[in-house]
Amino acid sequence: MLKVPPAATTPGLRHERRLLVSEAEFYRSAAGVEVPAPRLVTLRDDFLLMTACPGDAWDDTLTDDEHLTLRTELGRQSARLHRVTGPGFGYPSGALGPLAPDWRTAFTTMFDAVLDDARRYGARLPRPADAVARTASSAYGALEEVTVPSLVHFDLWRGNILVDRSAGGPRIGGLIDGERMFWGDPLAEFVSLALLGDIRKDEGFLAGYREAGGRVAFDTPARLRYALYRAYLYLIMLTETVPRETGEEHQRWVQERVAPELVGALDEIEEAAAS
Numbered sequence: 001m002l003k004v005p006p007a008a009t010t011p012g013l014r015h016e017r018r019l020l021v022s023e024a025e026f027y028r029s030a031a032g033v034e035v036p037a038p039r040l041v042t043l044r045d046d047f048l049l050m051t052a053c054p055g056d057a058w059d060d061t062l063t064d065d066e067h068l069t070l071r072t073e074l075g076r077q078s079a080r081l082h083r084v085t086g087p088g089f090g091y092p093s094g095a096l097g098p099l100a101p102d103w104r105t106a107f108t109t110m111f112d113a114v115l116d117d118a119r120r121y122g123a124r125l126p127r128p129a130d131a132v133a134r135t136a137s138s139a140y141g142a143l144e145e146v147t148v149p150s151l152v153h154f155d156l157w158r159g160n161i162l163v164d165r166s167a168g169g170p171r172i173g174g175l176i177d178g179e180r181m182f183w184g185d186p187l188a189e190f191v192s193l194a195l196l197g198d199i200r201k202d203e204g205f206l207a208g209y210r211e212a213g214g215r216v217a218f219d220t221p222a223r224l225r226y227a228l229y230r231a232y233l234y235l236i237m238l239t240e241t242v243p244r245e246t247g248e249e250h251q252r253w254v255q256e257r258v259a260p261e262l263v264g265a266l267d268e269i270e271e272a273a274a275s
Helices: 019-032 064-081 103-121 129-137 140-145 186-193 203-211 220-239 248-274
Strands: 040-044 047-050 150-152 161-164 171-175 182-184
Touching (some): 019 040, 064 171, 064 186, 064 203, 103 129, 103 140, 103 182, 129 248, 140 220, 150 186, 182 186, 186 220, 220 248
Antiparallel strands (some): 040 047, 150 182, 161 171
């Protein structure tokens, strides 16, 4: 499969530059821990060539038992991904500068960048960008607990998880579209894995994750970090609608579904920081 980047003049968010570099890094890393994903064939400045994976996007045709089995398998695969470590923190593409020596520096740079994008594009946010920044900054101390730069895909919603039914029962055929990966906190992975939901309620996933050696505990610092990462993704989803010129239906969906989740994440930060 061949993938080409958009033209350099295409409007976008600051962290979206040189996405193919990050995508190639994800596929190389996934191969090293035997997680099903496209295998990198060639990377050039103007294209990425990769193998195809079997299966179709995860949908609602699965039975409850099949869904539970796949969520548990996904938990195991995520734990394997998080064993991979990088040379520093942040986006390997260099879109926001060189990798940082610590997670707090990297993530605050990432968060500030998307807030700058929101201001620049005049994105419709449920709270003013400066208010979002103030709330987020109250939780930044929790980021200092992260000392190892782990591989984070950060876009593992169901559309990027292929389900293969060719051998009978469904299994995960591949984790695709790794272009938004970064080196950081494994806890950040859980946001897209439970998009617009709460991974803490996903017993199957968490069981598989822990079974494969993944460590997760939702103490106060972890709750603060999880809320920060939810706020970050939902800011991206709200802001990207402007340069992408999405239609009215999607705009309405984002305001009805995503904006309240951003508010919920910010509220959780305020409540946890005050406790």
